[in-house]
Amino acid sequence: MxxxxxxxxxxxxxxxxxxxxxxxxxxxxxxxxxxxxxxxxxxxxxxxxxxxxxxxxxxxxxxxxxxxxxxxxxxxPKIRLGELKSEPLQLDIGAELTFIREGEPANDFEVTATYPKLIDELQPGNTVMLADGMVALVVESVSTDRATCRVTASGEVRSRQGINLPGVKLSVSxxxxxxxxxxxxxxxxxxxxxxxxxxxxxxxxxxxxxxxxxxxxxxxxxxxxxxxxxxxxxxxxxxxxxxxxxxxxxxxxxxxxxxxxxxxxxxxxxxxxxxxxxxxxxxxxxxxxxxxxxxxxxxxxxxxxxxxxxxxxxxxxxxxxxxxxxxxxxxxxxxxxxxxRNLIHEINHSVSHCVHPITTAVTNAAISIAEAIDASMIIIATRSGGTAWVKSKSRSSIPTLGVSDCPATLRRIQLFWGIRPVGIEKMASPAEIRAKISQWGKENGQLKKGDRIVFVTGSGVVEKAHNAVVVHSVE
Known part of the structure; x- marks a missing residue:
């Protein structure tokens, strides 16, 4: 482990x-x-x-x-500039920059874009942002193959930088x-x-x-x-x-x-x-x-x-x-x-569509028990990660391990607030899991004799078992 x-x-x-x-x-x-x-x-x-x-x-x-x-x-569908004729290109306020539909730019201030329909979807008055918003343009005119813009916020642009079009409704997938x-x-x-x-x-x-x-x-x-x-x-x-x-x-x-x-x-x-x-x-x-x-x-x-x-x-x-x-x-x-250290523990009674409501209720009850008895750790056995996710949303500060025999679930738990994944052997029983966690905790200085652990079994982890909460004392 x-x-x-x-x-x-x-x-x-x-x-x-x-x-x-x-x-x-x-x-x-x-x-x-x-x-x-x-x-x-x-x-x-x-x-x-x-x-x-x-x-x-x-x-x-x-x-x-x-x-x-x-x-x-x-x-x-990230829209980007094509290759610039001159790089980097300094755009000063008042300068004119023209987007062309295709072909090679004729001068430094003609540019292409990776989105072929850009000119079709621009209208006079639209704002165009370049270089993560550092450079701003306003569209002045649009023809069949060209869109002419005026620089309103100056800066430097380079090839392949992103183009943002705030307020423009794009048809791209x-x-x-x-x-x-x-x-x-x-x-x-x-x-x-x-x-x-x-x-x-x-x-x-x-x-x-x-x-x-x-x-x-x-x-x-x-x-x-x-x-x-x-x-x-x-x-x-x-x-x-x-x-x-x-x-x-x-x-x-x-x-x-x-x-x-x-x-x-x-x-x-x-x-x-x-x-x-x-x-x-x-x-x-x-x-x-x-x-x-x-x-x-x-x-x-x-x-x-x-x-x-x-x-x-x-x-x-x-x-x-x-x-x-x-x-x-x-x-x-x-x-x-x-x-x-300054977070407030709040039980979240909302129910995720992917977590059984009984699982949610039992997990929240386990958290309340752990808080009441000053438990040293919560252990959540879970096959899909749903039970661990319910505990995560409570923001309880009690150290919690998410135990599973599924590698994909262990990796998924890594995104769950306050849950650390632990792999176990396939089909380990609740008693075996408790024994292994207790042994691990004592060996690594995380648990000592007499510490209380609240153990939660998630739906389907042990065959034919329902959700259960067990308070275990380390021996």
């Missing part, structure tokens, strides 16, 4: 894999520092590159003895050909979580779920909220998805940046009400790309996400291409642990 890192933060850390951390040895160090789930960003590289990263993650998990989860992030291919690869390779970019409605979520279902894949589908349309249909999207990501990078460009903090709070609140995990992402420790410590504002940002109710926070460039990937994880984990 691997040693679960119960000394780490309850809020989970998602870290993006990139050139700064793509070997098994580097990834193993990140797991030790506090990473629970690794993100593979399909916007960069091809399937062969994703396979290499997945193998490195699995090797690192074996090395450390901790089943790290894997999140595959589908790029979606949420899943592109590459996304479908990547989703099929994910289904064949046991990926735990698949995130879908630029979701606009629940239909987008169901489209991905249908692809996965056709390939007998039960990976969690994480809907990324980064479009105004997604905020308009938030409740339906949360209902359809298995989890949500607050993707603040594009969201902060697609809506007024001043509205982003309150949008984040609203998204998290809806996820809490509907019992769905939520990840807060983008620029959490942005300055740690190059600096060894974050800004005070960044530390506050992480803390506020936790206080709002986030289940996980995500590092992007900080670990993928940053100078201090391990330190970034260590700092985030430290901020989380300090913040979690």
């Amino acid at each position: 691997p040693r679960p890192a119960i000394h780490q933060s309850c809020t989970k850390i998602v870290a993006t894999v990139g050139p700064a951390c793509d070997t098994p040895e580097q990834l193993a160090e990140l797991i030790k520092a506090g990473v629970d789930v690794f993100r593979i960003n399909t916007a960069h590289g091809k399937i062969a590159d994703h396979e290499k990263k997945l193998k490195a993650i699995r090797a690192a998990s074996e090395q450390v003895g901790s089943p790290a989860g894997v999140l595959l992030d589908l790029a979606g 949420s899943m592109q050909r590459n996304d479908i291919a990547n989703a099929m690869w994910a289904a064949e390779n046991g990926i735990d979580f698949i995130s879908l970019s630029f979701v606009r409605s629940d239909e987008d979520v169901y489209s991905l779920k249908n692809v996965l279902k056709a390939h007998d894949c039960d990976a969690f589908v994480i809907a990324k909220i980064e479009k105004p349309e997604a905020l308009e249909h938030l409740e339906e999207i949360v209902d359809a998805a298995d989890g949500i990501m607050v993707a603040r990078g594009d969201l902060g460009v697609e809506i007024d940046v001043a509205e982003t903090p309150m949008a984040q709070k609203r998204i998290i609140q809806v996820c809490k009400e509907k019992v769905k995990p939520v990840i807060v992402a983008t620029q959490m420790l942005e300055s740690m790309h190059h600096n060894s410590t974050p800004t005070r504002a960044e530390a506050s940002d992480v803390a506020n996400a936790i206080l709002d109710g986030a289940d996980a926070c995500m590092l992007s460039g900080e670990t993928a291409v940053g100078d201090h990937p391990i330190k970034a994880v260590e700092v985030m984990s430290r901020i989380m642990r300090v913040t979690e």
Whole structure:
């Protein structure tokens, strides 16, 4: 039985894999520092590159003895600039920039886009944002093959940078050909979580779920909220998805940046009400790309996400291409642990559609018992992870282990707030599990004689057994 890192933060850390951390040895160090789930960003590289990263993650998990989860992030219909004639291109206020439908740009201030229908869907007066919102344009005129824009906020742009069109209703599908291919690869390779970019409605979520279902894949589908349309249909999207990501990078460009903090709070609140995990992402420790410590504002940002109710926070460039990937994880984990001391335990009586109501009731009762008797630990035996998820949403501070004989469930638990996964032998009895946990706890200084453990058996873990709560004293 691997040693679960119960000394780490309850809020989970998602870290993006990139050139700064793509070997098994580097990834193993990140797991030790506090990473629970690794993100593979399909916007960069091809399937062969994703396979290499997945193998490195699995090797690192074996090395450390901790089943790290894997999140595959589908790029979606991200619109990007084509190759610029001159790079970088400085755009000053008042300058004219023209998008052309096809062909080679005739001068530095003519550009192409990866979305063939861009010119068809632009209208005079529309706003166009480049370079993550740093450069702003307004559309002045549109003809059959050209859209002429005027620069209203200056800056530097480069080839392949993203284009955001706040307020423009695009007809492009949420899943592109590459996304479908990547989703099929994910289904064949046991990926735990698949995130879908630029979701606009629940239909987008169901489209991905249908692809996965056709390939007998039960990976969690994480809907990324980064479009105004997604905020308009938030409740339906949360209902359809298995989890949500607050993707603040594009969201902060697609809506007024001043509205982003309150949008984040609203998204998290809806996820809490509907019992769905939520990840807060983008620029959490942005300055740690190059600096060894974050800004005070960044530390506050992480803390506020936790206080709002986030289940996980995500590092992007900080670990993928940053100078201090391990330190970034260590700092985030430290901020989380300090913040979690001030969380208020609240039993969530909402029932997830994927968890039996009896399971929910019994799990909540077990938490109340554990709190009343000052239990040292809660042990949740679960086959699918549903029972562990109910406990996670309570935000109880009692250390909790999620015990399962299913490797996929153990990796999925890595996204559940406050639950550490522990693998057991297939068909272990409740008595055997209690004995093993007690032995492990005493050997590692986590438990001592007389400590009380509250043991919860989830539906279907032991054949023909119903949910049960047992209070066990360590001998």
